Amino acid sequence: MKIKILLLLLVLAFVGSMPFIFNKTTTPAEAHELDVDGNFIMYDWHYDDFKEGQRTGQNPEWDYNLKPVKVSERVWCFFGAMEMPTKENAGMMANSCYIKGETSWILWDTGASYIFAKQAYAQMKKIADLPAKTIILSHEHDDHWLGNNYYTQEHGAKVYGPKSVNVNYLGYDEETGKPFEGTREHPPQTRMERALYQNALRGTHLKGVDEFFDDTTELTIDGVVLEYVKVGYVHSEEDWFLYLPEDKVVLAADVVMNGRVTSNRDGLVVGQLNALKEINARDWDYLVPGHGFITDKTAADETIQYFALLKERVLEGIEEEIHPDFITKYVTLEEFKDKDLYYLLSPGNVFRSYEELEMYDGDEEDEDDEEEEEEEE
Ligand SMILES: [Zn+2]
The missing domain is CATH 3.60.15.10 (Ribonuclease Z/Hydroxyacylglutathione hydrolase-like)
Incomplete structure (x- = not known):
């Protein structure tokens, strides 16, 4: 009896997976x-x-x-x-x-x-x-x-x-x-x-x-x-x-x-x-x-919007003193979530921008940097 149930379950599992087994094409939606x-x-x-x-x-x-x-x-x-x-x-x-x-x-x-x-x-x-x-x-x-x-x-x-x-x-x-x-x-x-x-x-x-x-x-x-x-x-x-x-x-x-x-x-x-x-x-x-x-x-519109939002939001995160470990949770670019490679690349872009903009921001405020600049001149 138990074997019959097991077999039945196996058959059901196989039928359930059919769409995945045979779905090998990539079709652009639009x-x-x-x-x-x-x-x-x-x-x-x-x-x-x-x-x-x-x-x-x-x-x-x-x-x-x-x-x-x-x-x-x-x-x-x-x-x-x-x-x-x-x-x-x-x-x-x-x-x-x-x-x-x-x-x-x-x-x-x-x-x-x-x-x-x-x-x-x-x-x-x-x-x-x-x-x-x-x-x-x-x-x-x-x-x-x-x-x-x-x-x-x-x-x-x-x-x-x-x-x-x-x-x-x-x-x-x-x-x-x-x-x-x-x-x-x-x-x-x-x-x-x-x-x-x-x-x-x-x-x-x-x-x-x-x-x-x-x-x-x-x-x-x-x-x-x-x-x-x-x-x-x-x-x-x-x-x-x-x-x-x-x-x-x-x-x-x-x-x-x-x-x-x-x-x-x-x-x-x-x-x-x-x-x-x-x-x-x-x-x-x-x-x-x-x-x-x-x-x-x-x-060029998408790229302009992406980088403008990225800069604005990461600077906001820095202002709010978000720890770098959490910046990719704090800054998301939801507007782009339906674009290809969003989940793969966007968090990395946020983190990379955080590193860049943190220094960029610091240059304007940090007194030590100002001194350094004077020395260079
Ligand atoms: Zn390239």
């Missing part, structure tokens, strides 16, 4: 904003669309299934998933763009791997059969530039970007940004090297920056006018965005994200707010975030 042509900017992550075994580590080559989205007359972008880098997305969780010059492609960031870059180029070649001769990088995080060596090896591309890429990843000299005698021969593993399957990572070598600029620079490359704007310590140690005045397009990279909570693990709230002001000081119709699908006039 369509995203429209692009310049009125098409949905939609990157759907129906893993069922892929042939059996296509996105596993066992194939000769990972298939990123890339579809470029036209953002403006001369700009196309690849939009990544709203996730952290994982085996399942093979690092395709950041946005990167192609700008069409007169005789070549100009790249804004190059994605997470050699194979990503190779497959992205194959798609762009269908739009215009031009070589990719210039790379411009936004910042040092590895989801944005590990595709570099595809373009430098196969197209002879030149890389412009922040010195921090060379210094922090390749161990190059801080002053010159070039290799020196003590440069380590084997750079440390990046996140992608730890996360990706070999068939997605194969061929990827760290290729640093060839030429740096000290400050905001106006360039005309292959007929395209570009303003490469240095915003400094914002989301990483050294962030830049790209403005195309003739196209009224801002390529913001991780200074702006939407649809998901930003990662401020290496960033500064005050830097973020200043950079957002710099962006809004320009006349733009389209803005491509580093992560997220919204590219219209509202593209």
Whole structure:
């Protein structure tokens, strides 16, 4: 009798778990904003669309299934998933763009791997059969530039970007940004090297920056006018965005994200707010975030609101003398709780901002600091 009841319970448990066992697809709940042509900017992550075994580590080559989205007359972008880098997305969780010059492609960031870059180029070649001769990088995080060596090896591309890429990843000299005698021969593993399957990572070598600029620079490359704007310590140690005045397009990279909570693990709230002001000081119709699908006039709104609230509430917490152990309980950003990665990243952003703003606040009030400043002068 007891065995019968046990069996019955087992059957019931199995039936109850059916929806979970068979629910293997990811379906975005809502369509995203429209692009310049009125098409949905939609990157759907129906893993069922892929042939059996296509996105596993066992194939000769990972298939990123890339579809470029036209953002403006001369700009196309690849939009990544709203996730952290994982085996399942093979690092395709950041946005990167192609700008069409007169005789070549100009790249804004190059994605997470050699194979990503190779497959992205194959798609762009269908739009215009031009070589990719210039790379411009936004910042040092590895989801944005590990595709570099595809373009430098196969197209002879030149890389412009922040010195921090060379210094922090390749161990190059801080002053010159070039290799020196003590440069380590084997750079440390990046996140992608730890996360990706070999068939997605194969061929990827760290290729640093060839030429740096000290400050905001106006360039005309292959007929395209570009303003490469240095915003400094914002989301990483050294962030830049790209403005195309003739196209009224801002390529913001991780200074702006939407649809998901930003990662401020290496960033500064005050830097973020200043950079957002710099962006809004320009006349733009389209803005491509580093992560997220919204590219219209509202593209930067979420980030502006997030950092304004973060600063206000953390400063309030400091005023109330909340102990750092409790700051992530005291400061929440409930307005963003439905955004991707909220639970994973927002508490960390609060804690990081607490550390930053506590010092920022102290500078203004602490007498010892004032004395120090006088000595420096
Ligand atoms: Zn980043």
